[in-house]
Amino acid sequence: MGAVTSSMAAKFAFFPPNPPSYEVVVEESTGKATMSGVSARENVDVLKLMTRRGNSIVAVYIRNPSAALTLLYSHGNAADLGQMYDLFCELSLHLRVNLLGYDYSGYGQSSGKPSEQNTYADIEAAYKCLIENYGAKEEDIILYGQSVGSGPTTDLATRLPNLRAVILHSPILSGLRVMYPVKRTYWFDIYKNIDKIPLVNCPVLVIHGTADDVVDCSHGKQLWEHCKQKYEPLWVKGGNHCDLELYPQYIKHLKKFIAAIEKSSRQNSGLGSISDQLDKPRTSTDFREKPRSSMDQRENSRRSVDFKEKPRASTDHKEKSRTADKRDKSRKSVDCPDRPCNGAELPEKARNSIDRFGEMVRSVGLCNIDCFRPTATHA
Template structure:
């Protein structure tokens, strides 16, 4: 069964750029790893991380001296670190966060082959690096998953009860649901986000384009509806699968979300610690699969992850039924309830070739292959 799911994932979901858009080298003066093919920056650490499945993946840690939060970013399926480098740098600057990004197994200069299970091991290795190497705390980490990256992001988020927040960018309900309008989860499906999102205990921001012709906007809307803690979503009118960064409300909404998360974090600190809850084991959403052991990065002598579940302050409220997929929900839950954001309803500016107040990144970079989920003779 595992072979079937891996085969499906490899066929429909993973298209690493070939050749990779960057190279790796060693700085002779410092002996540290360096990335070639892109501009070098002093605040960027180039890392090689070993996963529990034996692959060596490449990661970049972008430091921001004014940051209190750290984003762990899982990119889309037809990009690598070289293509995303400028965007990551701009996000770190404008959101005032540290940012760790990584290439999946088989992407860029990472070893191994892409598969669903490998991406789970990849994000676990990246998370472990944040905690052990950089001293990041679970409650100060935001997981960001774009497109296929929503798979490993949601999977890990469901096992981290004290995570600060999650951002899902053009996310998928599941791999099979991208291809076919099925209404139930099959054992051979991959990235079963729709089954895992109810287990995420932190605020979730969903961003999706209304004109997405790869992953329909209904995927993002259904995931948002199943979240425990909802933050005001961003439905980018006219936005497609790979161009949301070009819309001005993209960075504006992210800034607002980060500000709300920082404010919420301060309020939690002022209110004091919350009592511990019993440990909750990770159960597979597929009853035919053996549950994968969770990763415990705090105990080096163990292979699994065990996370203590701490009681969190929930922002859940009753939500009124939605009257249409493009009609604004007037009773959305929000982490920062005092702020009423209208980004989902207002008509955005037309997508541009650069982002004026966002540093002009994304210049000629293709972030994703718009046919990334569609079977073809080329990728059969």
């Protein structure tokens, strides 16, 4: 039963580009691996990493000589490294970070088949590569998870107590909750982020579009509500699921976050070996469980941000009877996605951002990046 459910979940959740957008070519003279279809850069390494589940995954590591931090990027669905390559290079340049991006098992030129458990092994292999091959430290690594990539990102973050920070871009509460407004956590669900996010000890930035028609903005809001260390979120007015990089406030807010993280005091190390950290058992939400109430339902003391609940006087942004203290502009608002976050500009429509960022992203073809693509046959 478990194997059948896992197979069904994989078919429902994963849409690797077919055919892949790139090939890996090994130069005979140097033995160095390169990617076809993308511009060669001196500061980029193309890697093949073995996972603990026996798959060989492709990764790219981008160096920035000014970097103090390293971004480990888990991309969204229906994309691979060939489509994400230019975006990764631009993020490394403008955020002044080293960046490692990787393809999940079954994506691009990575071997194996896509599955929840394989993605956990994939991100572990990428993390080990950063530590063992590039000398990165846990306290200098930021995990970035986009859409379905928020699953392996959140899972790994729960097992790294000294992680510097986490960025969740259009994240999901869980796989099942993308399709159905369930309020319970079932054992056959995948990527149970809503149950794991309270276990993440580092600062978390959540970015979500208010007009996301694939993963509703309420997913990002509920995850932000359950974070231990909340950073000012970015609710992109009018932003959909695949176009947030086109909005100027996207890169501006990321720069602001990176700058704040760089200035923050480092946590004490006291770390065990890398294998010890990754071998820590996950929460029981990864495995077969009896249906139970999820954390967003059990914790009555937390304020709900579910759009389907009845408006509450303390949270509904349409409520006209707010008191003066609730109109205080210095307060962060979670339930007013139509308002700027602490002065961030929210344009009426997407346009080119600073530093040629919007123009570059459009050349990547955002319509093909990170679409959860529900089909007519999944229901």
